[in-house]
Amino acid sequence: MSFTLKVNGRAHTVDVPEDTPLLYVLRDELGLNGAKYGCGVGQCGACTVLSNGTSLRSCVVPAARLGGRELTTLEGLRAPDGAPHPLQKAFLAEQAGQCAYCIPGMLMAAAALLREKPRPSEAEIRTALDANLCRCGSHNRIVRAIQRAAAELAK
Template structure:
């Protein structure tokens, strides 16, 4: 019989503390999806290359597919589900992606939105080149890049109001 190496740790996700019992090396993505029922972040490549699993760690993009959740205690994790406007409606980025029809298959969109949220936090009025650079590491197989860039530009304008 194999003994379980579960360990309890506290993870703060979308402003709420959760006590998690998981193996020490369990990736954050698995904890988010399997333990917390937060399915916005997607499993893509499993090695942090595609960006489908992007969440924010203390406001910065983090590829959640390979980072052990147990290593993130004391850090604020924000998922697509936690990205909301103060009144509980869609965040301007989420609304802009819908309005611009930025997702064709939409598999990459949660990661794109989270990477864009980090960009707009650091640079509220990015240039098109800065947007493209910030999102360059997030892969989109459908070729929706121009609509995605327009969505980020639209959200930046909305947030500047």
């Protein structure tokens, strides 16, 4: 099945079976490897991307269903001037990634949260990231990074 996806501001025509998960299209067809394969059932968050600004588990949603939506991957997460997004800078400053496998999903979930709620409380951050798993135990640094980014974006 041939269809067009708008990813990171660019239109891409792909030809894959209609039930192909978005994650596979992003990685295998478009070469966008930011979203990671974790569990394959939408429970860990490693594959999180944004669909019209809302977080989406790309491993469980067929790409063919997403035509007409603006999809953003980690590769498309940028500040308006093209520099790294404040979230990316804050994650580095707080050393929020240990193995960093979960970090792309955490960043995208955090971007969706800050879009919806620019100044979230610590409890709201933890709730928003509750379904994103980190086996390294970097949660406290991740929360601090999101708080730092929120403060930077509020300036």
